[in-house]
Amino acid sequence: MAEKPKLYYFDGRGRMETIRWLLAAAGVEFEEQFCETREDLLKLREDGDLLFQQVPMVKIDGMKMVQTRAILNYIAGKYNLYGKDLNERALIDMYVEATMDLNEIIMHSPLQPPETKAKYLASVIEKATTRYFPVYEKALKDHGQEFLVGNRFSRADVQLLETILMAEECKADILSKFPVLQDFKARKD
8 A cells, every 4th residue: 555645844825735635636645744843844954855945845656746836747647637638738737827826926915014915915806806717717617517627627626726715715705706616616615
């Protein structure tokens, strides 16, 4: 029996959260080792575990994988969440990259100084509702399927759901003008 993947990161969402979501969507149990102190991170560096001196890191299939997108691509490929052919994979990559852009913007919200936080949050909401969500709304509507790509669940669906839930933390009714995304979310909850 293969060992469970082991995730190394801080005790928080950050860049590891999407990896957790993708493993969970694939039905894969995993373990976590939190870097609770600076010394924990330094030990991983000194032991040579962190190729680029940073986390997240996932030990899986005898590898010590770093770089979030590389880890996600590996997991998606391994667990058949990466489309049936090169065309589907390209669509998945396009949707995922855009969704990760929005995800990054949202993740920076709590780091804003109090005096600019409201303005930053308004910018996040504006970008989500004018740049990103309309694309997914149209894609799902035009596609006529319950998934973003093809007719099966993929990494793109996992990423979109995670980001929708994060966006709702910024504004609870952020999907009010997106009925197809509301249905998408309801099916995946």
